[in-house]
Amino acid sequence: MTAVLGVTRVTAVPEGSRSLLDRILLGLASVVMFLMMALTFVDVLGRYLVRSPVPGTFEMIQFLLPWLVFAVLPVITKDETHITVSVLDGVFSERVRRIQSLAIQVFSAAVIVLVCVALWRQGSVLSAGRYVSGYMAWPLAPMAYAMSTLCFLTLLAQLAKIRMAWRKR
Template structure:
């Protein structure tokens, strides 16, 4: 997907969508940075000071979950999922649209189930 199509999509969504994308993107970046920092401090503490951070593994597990739930809405809104188009060139335009709708509905159902 090109940058121009991303910019066009952001303009179509308006200000609320842009704010949500900045918010989720910023939160995902912050969580990723904190995971890196906690891992660094834990390794330094474990090997140099013989005092690892207590519960760091569990904290990082929770951060991974938070990272996934911050990044998935962005990926979904931008339609940047990893796709393999082995057979899409064989499908008609109508079938391709139907496939896109079915995949979108399945995605919504799965994300809703994950959130509950």
């Protein structure tokens, strides 16, 4: 199903066609989003009803947010369900659009590699320095390593897209 929103295109993928890894990542994202919502709800209730917010809520949400973003990134990349601007699509021929798609896929993969490597290096620095969060004193390195690993899964999905785009050209 494709819905057109102005100059953007959003494509939905049927739930039955999802792989096990997709379902795990989307399940993780769902749990994380629920935890963020529940923490915020309980914190606000505590803050305004009994004047006692949940200690460390802001920091817990800071730890949960990267899980949400990086868990869905491989799925969004694989399914190409990210928002795209298609203002010039009608101007170009089919061949030019295929080449454009391949170029975008290669550029995206290069950026993902840079992010993946930067996150892994950041994890190494955080690990060597034994950095921890300010309030909860949670170690920061595992989060950087987890984000890098999920970014690597995104890279694998992106490489599969490049392979498909190369075959279509």
